[in-house]
Amino acid sequence: MATVTLTKDNFEEVVNSDGMVLVDFWAAWCGPCRMFAPVFEGAADRHDDIVFGKVDTEDQTELAQAFGIQSIPTLMxxxxxxxxxxxPGALPEQSLEELIGKLREVDMDQVRAEIAKQQQAE
Known part of the structure; x- marks a missing residue:
């Protein structure tokens, strides 16, 4: 699956949808971002059940600021x-694949229960 360009207009809709979304915060002038781009694109081709989104931090400064992005590339x-x-940091292909595997294993019912517990304690 090709990557999706994320902007302030579509970010929440894409990221808050069901399933997994990987977001690459990047900029054209950033050398490590350019090195990470083919790794990210390759993973997008291999994992068509995951949405791979890219946020150009130069063009979408509001999004970068909203998430406190201080170093790029940052993967979310x-x-x-x-x-x-x-x-932050450019992951090599194997590390990105390992991260995707670990994210797939997360028990989201347990995560939601933990979030609910924390919200009740506030």
């Missing part, structure tokens, strides 16, 4: 509308 993983991972 969202599953069923819950952010499970957000880390």
């Amino acid at each position: 993983a969202v599953r069923d509308g819950v952010v499970l991972y957000a880390q």
Whole structure:
């Protein structure tokens, strides 16, 4: 599946949908971003059940600021509308594949129960 360009207009709709979404925060001038791009694109081709989105931090500064992006590339993983991972740095292909495997294994019922418990405690 091809990557999706994410903007302030479609970000919430895409990221809050059911399933997994991987978001690459990047910029054209960023060398590590350019090195990570083919790894991200390759994973998008291999995992057609996952949405792979890209946020150009130069064009979408509001989104970058909203998520506190201070270093790029930053990869964010969202599953069923819950952010499970957000880390700066370009991952090698094997590390990205391992991360995807771990994200698939997450028990989302348990995550939602933990979130509900935390919200009740507030």
